[in-house]
Amino acid sequence: xxxxxxxxxxxxxxxxxxxxxxxxxxxxxxxxxxxxxxxxxxxxxxxxxxxxxxxxxxxxxxxxxxxxxxxxxxxxxxxxxxxxxxxxxxxxxxxxxxxxxxxxxxxxxxxxxxxxxxxxxxxxxxxxxxxxxxxxxxxxxxxxxxxxxxxxxxxxxxxxxxxxxxxxxxxxxxxxxxxxxxxxxxxxxxxxxxxxxxxxxxxxxxxxxxxxxxxxxxxxxxxxxxxxxxxxxxxxxxxxxxxxxxxxxx
Ligand SMILES: Nc1ncnc2c1ncn2[C@@H]1O[C@H](COP(=O)(O)OP(=O)(O)OP(=O)(O)O)[C@@H](O)[C@H]1O
Ligand SMILES: [Mg+2]
Numbered sequence: 001x002x003x004x005x006x007x008x009x010x011x012x013x014x015x016x017x018x019x020x021x022x023x024x025x026x027x028x029x030x031x032x033x034x035x036x037x038x039x040x041x042x043x044x045x046x047x048x049x050x051x052x053x054x055x056x057x058x059x060x061x062x063x064x065x066x067x068x069x070x071x072x073x074x075x076x077x078x079x080x081x082x083x084x085x086x087x088x089x090x091x092x093x094x095x096x097x098x099x100x101x102x103x104x105x106x107x108x109x110x111x112x113x114x115x116x117x118x119x120x121x122x123x124x125x126x127x128x129x130x131x132x133x134x135x136x137x138x139x140x141x142x143x144x145x146x147x148x149x150x151x152x153x154x155x156x157x158x159x160x161x162x163x164x165x166x167x168x169x170x171x172x173x174x175x176x177x178x179x180x181x182x183x184x185x186x187x188x189x190x191x192x193x194x195x196x197x198x199x200x201x202x203x204x205x206x207x208x209x210x211x212x213x214x215x216x217x218x219x220x221x222x223x224x225x226x227x228x229x230x231x232x233x234x235x236x237x238x239x240x241x242x243x244x245x246x247x248x249x250x
Contacts, residue, residue: 001025001026001059001061001062002047002059002182003022003023003058003059003060004020004021004023004056005059006020006057007020007021007053007055007056008020008053008056009046009053009206010054015206016039017039017046017053017206018206019056020043020056020206020208021208022208024182024184026180028183029173029182029196030198030201031184031186031187031197032185032186032193032201032202032203033186033188033203033229034204034209035204036188039203039205039206041080041186043203044077044184044186047150047152048070048073048075048077048152049065049068049069049070049075060149074148075149075151076097076143076146076148076150076151077152077153078136078139078140078143078153078156080158082135082138082139084135084139085127089126090124090125093127093142094123094141095110095142095145097143097145097146098145098146101146104146114141116174117171119134122134122138132160133160133167136160137171139156140171140172144175148181149182150181151183151184152183153172153183153184153186155186155187157169157187157192158187158188158189172196184201185197194214194230197214199212199214202229204229209222209225209226209229
């Protein structure tokens with residue numbers, strides 16, 4: 001279990017995260033939704049260990065990891081802009097994190113991962129020769145190859161649309177369920193948040209507006225912000241959500 005206790009963060013004296021309290025069970029997928037600038041990326045970076053928090057603590061499987069380095073936490077992230085190395089080909093990007101750590105993923109597991117993400121035909125292409133969806137899959141493979149204890153995804157689907165978006169969404173869901181990988185996925189698409197995750201975390205101006213199952217968020221929005229942000233963006237009446245998501249989600 002990952003537990004965040006009273007996490008607070010200021011940038012230049014401005015409160016960015018305000019007393020964030022949260023528990024995520026092992027193997028759960030949590031989607032994080034919120035307006036631009038609400039603190040989503042900052043929260044992921046704090047969990048990852050690259051941004052220090054001002055106060056609060058992070059407990060992972062009963063151990064306080066607040067002061068543990070990013071490397072020793074063993075979590076990993078797919079960044080909002082993929083952050084691939086342009087001078088390396090796709091394959092070298094994927095195995096980059098494995099340098100001097102060949103124990104992280106076996107050659108067989110790596111091959112399976114590359115197959116599953118349908119990257120075999122693209123391995124020796126340079127990054128600028130890849131499409132958005134291919135870059136996204138390379139970034140995902142690079143992160144998964146390090147066998148993270150927690151997978152953090154910052155808007156991994158935002159640059160994609162149509163069929164490729166659906167395919168990658170399906171793959172992320174399949175991988176996280178197969179490996180029972182605790183996952184936090186930031187999205188600005190309410191439909192994506194409601195259909196991909198076990199729990200939805202809605203954040204507004206650095207505070208948690210609501211944290212609950214997709215069903216709870218849809219049926220019992222805790223406040224006006226949740227109601228407007230989720231339901232208005234879905235552009236459908238609450239009664240119709242049943243038809244959209246089916247029994248599993250409402
Ligand atoms: N390194 C930094 N220095 C100063 N301010 C920062 C820094 N990083 C983020 N901020 C500020 O913190 C706030 C939250 O930023 P953050 O990137 O976490 O938002 P976000 O919810 O991820 O937004 P988006 O949906 O646009 O990605 C913003 O006001 C941003 O300007
Ligand atoms: Mg962000």
